[in-house]
Amino acid sequence: MPxxxxxxxxxxxxxxxxxxxAAVKGAPELGSFQFRIRxxxxxxxxxxxxxxxxxxxxxxxxxxxxxxxxxDEPEVLLGADKGANPVEHLLHALASCVTTSMVYHAAARGIxxxxxxxxxxxxxxxxxxLDLSPNIRKGYQNIRLKLRNGGIADANxxxxxxxxxxxxxxxxxLGVTLDR
Amino acid sequence: MPxxxxxxxxxxxxxxxxxxxAAVKGAPELGSFQFRIRxxxxxxxxxxxxxxxxxxxxxxxxxxxxxxxxxDEPEVLLGADKGANPVEHLLHALASCVTTSMVYHAAARGIxxxxxxxxxxxxxxxxxxLDLSPNIRKGYQNIRLKLRNGGIADANxxxxxxxxxxxxxxxxxLGVTLDR
Numbered sequence: 001m002p003x004x005x006x007x008x009x010x011x012x013x014x015x016x017x018x019x020x021x022a023a024v025k026g027a028p029e030l031g032s033f034q035f036r037i038r039x040x041x042x043x044x045x046x047x048x049x050x051x052x053x054x055x056x057x058x059x060x061x062x063x064x065x066x067x068x069x070x071x072d073e074p075e076v077l078l079g080a081d082k083g084a085n086p087v088e089h090l091l092h093a094l095a096s097c098v099t100t101s102m103v104y105h106a107a108a109r110g111i112x113x114x115x116x117x118x119x120x121x122x123x124x125x126x127x128x129x130l131d132l133s134p135n136i137r138k139g140y141q142n143i144r145l146k147l148r149n150g151g152i153a154d155a156n157x158x159x160x161x162x163x164x165x166x167x168x169x170x171x172x173x174l175g176v177t178l179d180r
Numbered sequence: 181m182p183x184x185x186x187x188x189x190x191x192x193x194x195x196x197x198x199x200x201x202a203a204v205k206g207a208p209e210l211g212s213f214q215f216r217i218r219x220x221x222x223x224x225x226x227x228x229x230x231x232x233x234x235x236x237x238x239x240x241x242x243x244x245x246x247x248x249x250x251x252d253e254p255e256v257l258l259g260a261d262k263g264a265n266p267v268e269h270l271l272h273a274l275a276s277c278v279t280t281s282m283v284y285h286a287a288a289r290g291i292x293x294x295x296x297x298x299x300x301x302x303x304x305x306x307x308x309x310l311d312l313s314p315n316i317r318k319g320y321q322n323i324r325l326k327l328r329n330g331g332i333a334d335a336n337x338x339x340x341x342x343x344x345x346x347x348x349x350x351x352x353x354l355g356v357t358l359d360r
Contacts, residue, residue, distance in 0.1 A: 011224030016258055024306055031306035035268050039275035041296035044191030047279040049272040051264045052299075056256045063254060064261040069269070071276035074243060076236045078196055078284075081244040084231045086277035088215050089249070092229040093273050095219035096251035097266035099227040101309070104258075116221035119232075126204055126211035129281070 012107035021108075030057035037069070045079030046072040087140065091120040094145065102149065117148045192287035201288075210237035217249070225259030226252040267320065271300040274325065282329065297328045 007014045024031040036052040051067040053060055071086055073079025084092070099116045106113045122143045128136040187194045204211040216232040231247040233240055251266055253259025264272070279296045286293045302323045308316035 013258055020258070020306075021310055021312070024310060025312060028305075028307060031310070031312075033304045033306060034301055035265070035271060035304065036299065036301045037264075037268060037271045037275060039272065039279055039296075039298045039300070041279050041283060041293070044283070045280050046191075047276050047296070049275055051268050051272075054254070054268075056254075061254060061256055063264075067264045067268075069249075069264060069272040069276075071272070071280070073280065074234070074236075074241060076241055078193055078200070084217075084243075084247045084249060085215070086273050086280055088217060088231050088234075088247070089269060089273035089276060091215060091217045092219065092231075092249040092251070093266050093269035095217060095229050096227050096249075096269060099219055099221050100225050100251070100253065100266055103221060103224070113221070116219075116227070118219045119216065120219070121214055121216045124213045124215065125208075126200075126213060127208060130201055130204060130211070132201070132205055132211075 009107040009110060010103045010113050012104055014107060017104070017108060027057075032057060044073075045077065045085070046070075046082055087122060087124060090140075091122055091143070094143070095120050098145065098147065102147075113149060115149065119146045120144065189287040189290060190283045190293050192284055194287060197284070197288060204237075207237075212237060224253075225257065225265070226250075226262055267302060267304060270320075271302055271323070274323070275300050278325065278327065282327075293329060295329065299326045300324065 006016075032055075034055040036054060037049040038052060039047055039049040041047045048071070049069040051063060051069070053062045055061070069089070070083030071089060072082040073085050074081045077085070079085070095118050098118060102116055103113055120143060122140040124140050125136050127133045128138040186196075212235075214235045216234060217229040218232055219227055219229040221227045228251070229249040231243060231249070233242045235241070249269070250263030251269060252262040253265050254261045257265065259265070275298050278298060282296055283293055300323060302320040304320050305316050307313045308318040
């Protein structure tokens with residue numbers, strides 16, 4: 001019986017990562033995921049999402065605990081400021097995706113990362129949302145992502161920057177700029 | 181001295197909303213907002229964003245409390261499942277934006293909404309993220325947004341659906357479908 005040794009890089013279990021890649025290569029349907037949430041309005045600018053079960057390779061999976069995500073608007077946007085607002089959550093989705101993607105992809109290449117820190121800024125012109133001008137975009141006009149990482153050589157870093165699911169969805173529409 | 185009466189629809193202070201619209205109309209620079217977060221890697225698939233101060237019409241504004249947004253991957257994606265994952269956060273950003281936009285735009289038109297509930301599903305093929313096939317999108321291939329609302333007549337509802345900042349950013353890239 002072969003003895004399996006867990007090898008971790010960046011906290012990622014490389015033998016399980018290898019198994020996952022091999023499994024999805026062999027049976028592409030195992031790579032099919034569906035994520036779900038349910039959102040309910042509470043009042044004014046406040047609402048809450050519950051993260052639901054997801055499907056992974058055809059299997060239904062429950063999260064270990066119940067995740068509730070709160071949203072509200074700050075007072076200047078007429079809310080009660082009880083949570084980050086939708087466009088702040090969007091920055092978090094983007095940032096968390098960048099961070100996780102970098103860490104996993106670095107691990108797969110045997111690159112130990114010491115730290116990953118990013119700051120994101122998004123510019124928004126309220127005239128879009130308020131329908132005051134048809135030429136002004138309703139969402140962010142521009143997002144700047146400034147990334148600090150330790151342990152990834154300059155030559156490797158740009159390879160990670162293109163492997164980012166959420167950024168991929170936004171890049172072609174928004175002027176997302178990546179700075180180091 | 182005129183007496184101002186606060187009128188609320190959907191919890192939105194209509195006199196303040198009117199003042200905001202008038203102010204931004206008169207001085208477009210007041211509509212200029214910048215939102216910011218800082219994200220830090222914790223380990224493996226786990227990371228955390230702190231919502232920072234934002235700028236609103238040139239003024240720096242602090243949130244009333246500290247918002248920390250947690251992200252992790254579920255165990256099947258090699259994480260410890262300590263938070264919603266990045267693409268679940270993306271669904272929340274989208275849902276919360278849709279909800280808030282609907283409620284505010286309805287209020288501005290004097291339409292009382294009784295409830296807003298949405299469920300979102302996003303389909304993702306892991307082969308994209310794992311770089312197993314160059315033709316497979318790294319993010320969601322498709323997002324379905326199913327919206328239930330009370331109090332908005334059929335004739336009005338589609339007008340709200342186009343006023344959604346986050347959805348706007350995604351719509352042209354992703355096959356986001358809106359169902360009622």
